[in-house]
Amino acid sequence: MVFSGQLSNGAVDWYISLWQALPSGWTLRGATKSTAGGAYKISYTPTTPIRTTFRTVIGPKFYGAPAMSPAVIGTAQDRRIVINKPAASYITLTGVAVTGYTVPAEPGLEVVLQDLLGSGKWRWLTSVKVDAKGNFRLPVPDNFPSSRTVRVVSRGVPSTAVEVSPTAWVVIKAGLNPKVYAVSASMVPKTYRSGCPVGPSSLRLLTMNYWGFDGLVHKGELILRDAAVQKMITVWTASFNAKFPIRRMQRVDVFGGSDIRAMEADNTSAFNCRQVTGNPYALSPHSYGYAIDINTVENPYLAANNVWYPSNGLSYRNRSWIRAGMLFTNSTPTKSLVGQGYFWGANWSKPDYQHFQPR
Template sequence: MAFVVLASVSCGAREPVASPDSMTETAATSSAAPVSATVAASPTPSPTAPPKFSAKVSRVARDRVPYSWQSGCPVHLRDLRLITMTYWGFDDKPHTGELVVRETVTDDVVTVFRKLYDWRWPIKQMKLVDAYKADDFDSIEADNTSAFNCRRATGSSNWSNHAYGEAIDINPRENPYVTASGSTAHENAKKFTKRPTKGKGVVNPGDKVVKAFAQVGWEWGGYWSGTKDFQHFSKGGG
């Protein structure tokens, strides 16, 4: 019987009961030991990255172009498309803008504006010219980037490439229409009449904006002889 009791104790079926003296010693040791606590550091929040470029191409509803399109325009309404896309603003933030162009050039436009956004190349604003009742002068005064507008070319009786939905004016204040004599009709654009020049949203000869348009077959009005239209890009020129 003695052998059985010893075996039971050695297997640890129960812990030996501590004596009062040993409990006091343990408590004293525990209270004297310094207590250290490790507090997990809060992770540093990473800045939120700007959204990726996006573009949506859709048909143009008649009520979206109440002033810029009318019967008799060289391009029918059914052949126009609305591009709703991301652009990088002068405030260094992403924005959503709209351009109306001809269906046949939508891929060209999306390709170029994707590059501009990825470069963080700034655009002041991008609204349909109908926000200004299709008044080209008022749209330019507001430094508005726009495309389709069924109107005649400046100083001509011929249709502008804008009337075909195959031209875009970008940052028209920073990139004004300049006559051969060096003047511009917009007071707020006078300091931008020379090229090359520095400034946010400025297009200069041979820069990456001009090259991006050239890669899809668009020409820049800044290369015209005599009159310069620094804001103007069009499919095939003109």
């Protein structure tokens, strides 16, 4: 709270004191000396919310002062930032956020989410503007597991007016988080057409998390036969827990239904009603929604025409040079799929290291 005024005689260097009316009497709250033209300014910061009367007087005493200002009503509210209690824990990539509100509501106020580093310093994570009701929602990075102490701080206000919330503890755990949805024809415009052995009503969209080559958690999707969904959840739960890396996992429609384009993008996918790549006379097992290809660049495929696909995966024909994302007999996806009754194409005379299909 700032109280300012001017002496009518313009006197300089006169002692001016600020007084607050309390039930016990007038109480001194601050003092200063007048400056050029008799101007003065006195600041006072209450420790609790108040609405009471103030006066300024000449001299150090209230009673018997030679002159005093008219009484003014001073109001101070209990400004604070409140954080809603976080859940005990969250799963990666579920839109984790710190929510809360300001008291009183301060629409347009910028608030900053910070987390505490091991060095004892606070790091800026993100900021938002408070809405019309004083509420805010600050996203927390949730593409990797973490446990962190956070707080919310006001920004863009004088240093004396900065508000800091109490701290909160946010725990994010890595998890597959599988979700299953029905499939419509509009969701598979490039991978399904009339005459395919399986229609959209027998397919499902399975979304889930996976570990990327960058060490972070990403969201993936597979279009599958309905009867294959539970098996795939079992397989990918084990693979996720083992942190087996996946480059990307998108429906082949993203690549215009082209198996070659999808393989060159190192895409992991399942359903695609098409002919076998390299053998236009045979219908691909992927047309039935059960077969799956994994990390297609790291696990290339020798087609019936003796061409290796994809062309950017040729260095991975050397299976003695072990690199991330390659599949072997002891790899978690391989063991899990075989355990679910799948056959691995690496065992064919023309190896298909990326491919698995039911026996």
